[in-house]
Amino acid sequence: MTEYLTSVLRPILADLGAPDDFVPAFETPGNPEHGDLATNAALQLAKPLRRAPRQIADAIAAKLRETADPDRIAAVEVAGPGFLNIRFSDRYLAAALRDLRSHGDGYGRTDAHAGQTALVEFVSANPTGPLTVGHGRNAVLGDTVASLLEAVGYAVTREYYFNDAGRQMRILGQSVRARYDALVNPAMPTKDVSGNLVPETFPDDGYLGGYIEDIARSLYDAHGDALAASDDETPFKQAAQAAIFQDIEGTMRRLGVKMDTYFNEHTLYQQPDTGEKAPIYQVVDTLNERGYIAERDGAVWLLTSKTGKVGKDGEPVDTVLVKSSGEPTYRLPDIAYHVNKLNRGFDLALDVFGADHIATYPDVLLGLDLLGYDSKKVDVLVYQFVTLVRGGEQVKMSTRKANYVTLDELMDDVGVDVTRYFFLMRSPGTHLEFDLDLAKEASDKNPVFYLQYAHARICSILRKAEETGLVLSSDADLSLLTHPSEIDLTKALLHFPQTVARAAEQREPHLVAGYLREVASAFSQVYRDSRIVGEEKNLAEARLALADATRIVLGNGLRLLGLNAPEKM
RNA sequence: GUGCCCGUAGCUCAGUGGAUUAGAGCGGCUGACUACGGAUCAGCAGGUCGGAGGUUCGAAUCCUUCCGGGCACGCCA
Structure with missing residues (x-):
């Protein structure tokens, strides 16, 4: 619709002498009394045209009323200091609703970035321990933003960047070894590290999580004391890495996160087969x-x-x-990694990371520019930390010190959908306070159930309608949808594509989550006001079509966020 | 100290430089089932948008400054 209006306005604005590069901006007013679409074009043009905004607005409105298609535009009003408020015609809404349903599962997708490719790098946790609630925000955000980018046309690759060669991995291996040694020699003396009783040979900055002991135990079960003789810690490191990666992959699978590629930082240090450096x-x-x-x-x-x-x-x-x-310091591989990304030809390389890494990327961008690459292709989604609250107190999370709640534990407690929705419902830029006790207690009050309930309810209505002989028809007379709540719902449904597009451009999935809540709420109001089953046939069919359109939007929206869209609950 | 992020209802948070009345969920209070799913709906109470200046016809939104919180500032990753 904005495209249509822009095209109709172009000659009108040109006649008035507007600058050639002027493009009117449209917005959907929060207040329905201000129409379905509004533009402040007249106010913006007041200065260049040196005329009163109100006067310009009147002139535009008069011409718009003459030239605009009455099948689309019902009214144009001038309000306040010079806003143009535009109202859609009922026929337009009916046509748009029919169009919506014909798109089905594809409704909401747009093609602004068709033909472009994007690499989304996220999670990227080194294999030193299980994924925690802190990683959860990264994983869910990255995965969902990747889906949003797909919805606006990008061909997206999801990539996991890791390093299994550094100092932390060495300490990990030593940690496993110490636990193993203690199994071989139960009489080994112990010492205290951060309040934990550990074997004497345990590194002071070692990993204290219980999974280390599990890995040591399985090594002991498999090899007995055969590994104790050698000083080589490689088998311990490798066993730890394999076990932890398996665990991480399992967690991601459960979360619904599927990586396309894994990139090992180590390859950046290796000479390629070509003999180049x-x-x-x-x-x-x-x-x-x-x-x-x-x-x-x-x-x-x-x-x-x-x-x-x-x-x-x-x-x-x-x-x-x-x-x-x-x-090398870590900056060098970071730069080389992004060179690699751009060399692979991606139009967009999006990094997802927590606020603690904010300082690293200016150097990366600078390095790329100095190397002659276009650093504008690199974009960063920085999210604020998750602070964990347990028993009313903040817990400082640390994988090393084993102060964490794993994502698996969280999913065990509240389920996958609640977990995902929890990370998606808030803007990435705000600190996320995670009260574990509250999360468990309030899980069945989580807004995600509200969305799913609305979806399931519609499916139930469709089933019921079918039993009574009503059929979904593509040419129902939608002009019968005249109740205010039906019109509100219709308009809300039509905002879906632009909401998805905006969420993708801004990398803000919470916009979609909030939008879906509005749709579900608008549907509940329609449900209150107008029945389907038992009404006169034409009216029932029109309302059934509206219900079906709502099902499409809720279903597409939920799936876009990686959430289930159940037909029954 | 410097840079980035955040400060909005009791709590958790939305809020696109625009038009009387700043919104939602939770919590509190009050109502609505002879009903296609009550996991719902309707209503009430609750706000000096951290403070102070400034720009503008207009500021929660932009600028400056101060206060409070988080993060980062290394030949650590």
């Missing part, structure tokens, strides 16, 4: 050729100061890429 050193070489590298104190520096970067004291600062020990 490893990707990270290619990055260093190219930056060097371009004059952005210096060696100082035995380390390799990226001259970020040349681009105006300043430190905490306002002094220009550079960034270390390779330490004097010869080890």
